[in-house]
Amino acid sequence: MKAISYSRYGGPEVLEYGDRPQPKIGPDGVLVKVRAAAVNPVDRKAQAGHLDGMLDAVFPVIPGWDVSGVVVQPGVSVTEFAVGDEVMGYVREDFLSRGTFAEYVAAPVRTLARKPRNMSFEESAALPLAGLTAYQALHRALRVRADETVLVHAAAGGVGSAAVQIARHLGARVIGAAREPGQDRIRELGAEPVVYDESSFVDQVRALAPDGVDAALDTIGGTFLKQTLDVLAPEGRLVSIADGEVIGLGGRYVWVRPDAEDLAALARLAEEGALTVRVARTYPLEETAEAHRAHTEGGLNGKVVVTVPWTDPGEAD
Incomplete structure (x- = not known):
């Protein structure tokens, strides 16, 4: 072959x-x-x-x-x-x-x-990889529920865009962070966009969620992972797929695993039109x-x- x-x-x-x-x-x-x-x-x-x-x-x-x-x-x-x-x-x-x-x-x-x-x-x-990463982070690690507010990093990317759609399907409100070119994509997916800017990121998120976000999915690590701590609600949950330092910050590090049932669930979401x-x-x-x-x-x-x-x-x- x-x-x-x-x-x-x-x-x-x-x-x-x-x-x-x-x-x-x-x-x-x-x-x-x-x-x-x-x-x-x-x-x-x-x-x-x-x-x-x-x-x-x-x-x-x-x-x-x-x-x-x-x-x-x-x-x-x-x-x-x-x-x-x-x-x-x-x-x-x-x-x-x-x-x-x-x-x-x-x-x-x-x-x-x-x-x-x-x-x-x-x-x-x-x-599969991007979808499973988002699905397992939201369902297993963050345990996102309806009516919660979720912050998704790199929300216009592969994992991020899947996470926005899955969280929205769960009934959550989603704030999506991305560079300027991704803002329109985030709106298309039904999330509220914020722009990556180290000097204003925290203020942008707080303007949308004054009481803090209930859950946050980090996909980029570094500075914005640390800034995410400042926008979590008192009992907010934090997961990263990109930066192991999240553990020292009180969050969880997630590595995607093959799972036929989770993959079948993604297929059902796609067939229902909830995931593209x-x-x-x-x-x-x-x-x-x-x-x-x-x-x-x-x-x-x-x-x-x-x-x-x-x-x-x-x-x-």
């Missing part, structure tokens, strides 16, 4: 397009014919070696954790999926090796759910390095997705 891989840590320059062995599937996995895979910040971090203390890398590594595609072979113990099912997944295992930037990926069933019927393969590939994904740019598989460069440059107002042309699975290597 054709795939993107790297044999040493580095930036986009280490990515190579070529032939790799088609992955084998275990009893509890399925072989997915990839139609699309999304680029995420963690892909760049893993590729640069920043996760080396957490995850072993079995070189050559095929990068990527987000995927959508079609099941072409279920494992012998799999009853959840059949040949021809359209699925999406956050296919993260406990090591780096067989990722999603390839024609085929072996995916444990715990990482998959059925693709939303009203989403394209490109849109559904962009949903914006794809800014797509690239063919052989141009994955360019996709990574575009993602690094930022400013795209949406997700970057790599597409894989459909071929007859019977023709696979």
Whole structure:
């Protein structure tokens, strides 16, 4: 099969397009014919070696954790999926090796759910990691309830925009923080925007929520994480997905995990029209390095997705 891989840590320059062995599937996995895979910040971090203390890398590594595609072979113990099912997944295992930037990926069933019927393969590939991060932070860590006020950082980004929509679906009022270019997007999602400015951020939030916010989801860390302490209500809850210092500040640090039930819940929200994904740019598989460069440059107002042309699975290597 054709795939993107790297044999040493580095930036986009280490990515190579070529032939790799088609992955084998275990009893509890399925072989997915990839139609699309999304680029995420963690892909760049893993590729640069920043996760080396957490995850072993079995070189050559095929990068990527987000995927959508079609099941072409279920494992012998799999009853959840059949040949021809359209699925999406956050296919993260406990090591780096067989990722999603390839024609085929072996995916444990715990990482998959059925693709939303009203989403394209490109849109559904962009949903799992960002959507699960937001869903698990809001439901499990922050336990957001109806009529609460929630502050979401980087609310126009992948995780942030999903968090705004999920919190709104829960019945919460949402204040969304973003740079100036993201303000319109935040309004479109039904949140009240504030602009990142170190000298006025706290005052902006306090003007909207004089008694403080009930819950805050930090996605950027640093200065604005610390300033968030000044806008929390007395019993306010704080979670960060970006900065471990949140623990010392009395909050919680959250790392997303694959969860089939949570992923299925995201699919239901999408089918109900309560959750959408914006794809800014797509690239063919052989141009994955360019996709990574575009993602690094930022400013795209949406997700970057790599597409894989459909071929007859019977023709696979």
